[in-house]
Amino acid sequence: MTSAAVRVQGLWKRFGQQIAVAGIDLELPAGKFIGLVGPNGAGKTTTLSMVTGLLRPDQGTVEVVGHDVWRDPVAVKARIGVLPEGLRLFERLSGRELLVYSGRLRGLPGAEVDKRATQLLDVLDLAGAQHKLVVDYSTGMRKKIGLAAALLHNPEVLFLDEPFEGVDPVSAQTIRGVLERYTASGATVVFSSHVMELVESLCDWVAVMAAGRIRAQGTLAEVRGEAPSLQKAFLELVGAGGRDTGSDLDWLGGGAR
C-alpha cells in the first residue's frame, strides 16, 4: 500500500507556444483505482502518453513500479497495459487476431494467448464478433477489444485514457466489472475521464488536472473535502463554480416559435 505505482516528478511538455503539461508532480499509490480528472484540454492525454512512454517529455522523470520509463523500458513495458485515446488499432485484423497479435508480440506462448483471448472475448461479450474486423466494430466494442489487448499480458498497472467515452451503458457496465475484479486482485488502474459521477463511483484515489497542472490529489474524501459532490469540488478547484446560465435565452422552450 505504501509503495507508489507511478511517481512523476517535474514533468513538462510544450507543443510550440502551447504548454500542455506544466511541471507536474504525482505519486499514485499501488493497488488503487485511480482517476485522473479534468476538463477537455487539461493535459490528461499528454500526461498519460508521457507516463506510458508514447510521448517524450521535455523535462522530468517518470517511474512506474520503481523503474524509470525512459531508462529502463524493458522492465516498464512488460508491466504496463495501455488503452490510449485517439490512436488507431490494427483495425484490419479481426478481434481475435488483434488479441493474438498483441499477446504474441509481448512474447506469450501461443496456447496461453489463445486461452486468455477466448476468456477475455467471453467476459467482454465480444465472442460473437471475434471474427469480424475491428474496423467494423462500434465505439464500445473498440474500447472493449482495446481493453482486452491491454489486459492480455496481465500487467501490474493499467493506463486507460477515457475508457468510457462514447460507450453504451451495457458495455460500460461490462468494462467496469472487469476493472473492479482486476483491482481487487491488487493491481493498479489509472484512468482519465471528465465525467465526475463516474470517477466518484469508481475511484478511491483522485488527481485533478486543469490547464496543465495538478490542482489536487489524494483520496476521494480528501479531494472532495466539504463539497457535497466531486463535481462541485472540481468546479471550485478549476474556478468555474459561480457561472450562471443567465436569462438571455428566455425564448427557449415553452411552446413553438
Added chain:
Amino acid sequence: MTATDVTAVVVRLKLSLLRNGLRQSGGRRAAYVVSAVVVLLFGALQLLGLAALRGHAHAEAVVVLLTAVLALGWAVMPLFFPGGDETLDPTRLVMLPLRPRPLVRALLAASLVGIGPLFTLLLLTGSVITVARGGAAYAVGVVAVVLALLVCVALARAVAAANIRLLTSRKGRDLAVLSGLVIAIGAQLVNFGAQRLGSSGLKQLAPAGDVVKWVPPASAIGAVDSVSSGSYGVAALQLALSAAALAALIAVWARHLTRLMTSPDGSTLQVSAEPAARGRAGSGLSRLLPAGRTGTVMERSLRYVWRDPKTKAAWVTSLAIGLIVPVFNALQGTGSVYFACFAAGMLGIQMYNQFGQDTSAFWMVALTISSGRDAYVELRGRALALLVITLPYATFVTVVTTAMLGDWPRLPEVLGLSFALLGAMLATGAWTSARFPYSIPQEGYKNVAPGQTGLAWISIFGGMVSAALLSAPVIAAAIWANVAQGGDSWGWLLLPFGAAYGAAITWAGLRLAAPRTAARLPEILTAVSKG
C-alpha cells in the same frame, strides 16, 4: 412549394454556390475562368472540326462514337469528383421536406447549369451539323441534342447517387480506393488502343459505329443521320431507344435518391457476422510461419497486404508496374533483360515508410519494443514478409523477360543484379522507415499527409539513390563481366554474388535501423499519427 418553385430554388442555389465558390479566392476564380475559356475554346474548335467533317464517308461513325465517349465521361466524372458539386449531393437536402419527383426534376435542371453541360451542348450541336441534311433532319437534330444532353446528365446523377450509397459503407469505401487504380490501369490500356487506331485511320471506326449508333445517347445522334438518309423508321426507333434510356435512368436515380433520403447512413448499420472460416485460414497461415515475434509480424504484414485497401493498392501498383515495364518493352522490341531489375526496385519500395503504413496503430508496436533487439526482430519480420512475395515475383519477371528476349545466358547475371538491388532497397527502406517516417492518410487518394511531402520525397528518392549506390559493387561486376575479355564466362558468378551481397546488405541495413527505431519510438509515433 410547387414543383416549379423547387426547380427555381435549386437552380438558383446552384448558381449562388458557383458564385460563392469563385468569391472565396482570386486563385480559384482565375482557375475557373481559365478552365472555362479553355473548355469553350476546345468545344468551339471541336464544333468547327466536326462541321469540317460534313460529308465525309465515316462522319456518322465519328459522331456516334464521340457521343458515346462523352456519355462515358459523364458516367465516370462523379466517381472522381464526388464532392465537386454540392447540389449533386442529395444527402445535404435530407432535412428538407421534399418529395422525390419534384426534387429529381429540380436537380436535373440544376445539373444543366455549368461548363460541362455547355461543352457537351457544343459537341452535340457540332455532331448534328455534321450529319444533318435537310430541314427534317435539323428538326430531329434539335430533339436529339436535348435528349442526348439529358441522358448524359441523368447518367451522371444516377452514378453519383449510387456512388454516395456505396461510399457510406466501409466495404464500398475500400472498393473506391481500388477503383481509382483500376480506372488508371484501364486508361493505360485505352491509351494503348488509341495509339494503334491513330496509325490506321477513320475506316477502323465504321464497324464500331454500326454498333454504337444503337446505344443511347449516341442513338439520338444516329437518328439524325438516319433521317438524313431517309430511313424514318430506323430514326424513330433510335430516338425511342434514347428516350427509354432517359426514362430508365431517371427511374433508377429517383429510386436511389428516395432510399438515400429515407434510410440511415450505411456506416452505422450492423454488419452481419462473417463466417468463422476466416479464423481457420489464419491459423493455417501462421502454421507455415516461424514462431515468436518474427512469425507474428510476418502474419500481420501479409494480412495487411490483402486486407488494407491502401496497402493493397500500393502493392498492386508495384506488382503491375514491375511487370509492365520490362514485359511491354520486350514486346515492343526495345527491351533489355536488365529492365527486369525494375520489378525488384518497384517491390523494394514497399519496405519504405513501414511504420507510416501502420498509421497511429504503431503505438501497439511501440509498446512492445523495449530494446534494439526487439526492433531488429520487428524490422526483420517485415522484411521477410515482403520477401515472401517479392523474391518469387522478381524471379518470375526476370525469367519471363529473359524468355521473351531469348537472352538466356544473361539470366543468372540479371537475377544476381535483381537480388542485390532488392537487398539494397530493403536496407535503405528499413533505415528511412526509422529516420524519415511520415503519415499515410487513410481516406482519399493521397499517400502523404499535408506538410510531410518533403519528408516523403527525402525518404523515397534519397533512399532509391542510396540503394543504387549501394548496389554499385554488383553493378560494377556486371559491367566488368560484359566488357572485359572472357568476362562473359564469369557472368554466372553474379547470381551467387548478387544474392549474397543482397542478403548481407539487408542484414546490415536492419542492424543499423534497429537501434534508431528503438531510440525514436515516440518521435516515429508522432510522425505517423497525422491525418
